[in-house]
Amino acid sequence: MGRPRVRFTGRTEADAEAVLAAAAAHDACLSGAPADWEIPAGCAA
Secondary structure, eight states, X not given: OOOOOXXXXXXXXXXXXXXXXXXXXXXHOXXXXXXXXXXXXXXXX
């Protein structure tokens, strides 16, 4: 089974650094579940 997908909506170019950090954290997490990796403040709702 694959890892959970994570979707960020309403983001702009100003959020690019946070989105890239989130992608790296998600990729490094074995489960991919949002509760198992740190979501950057710039991506938190």
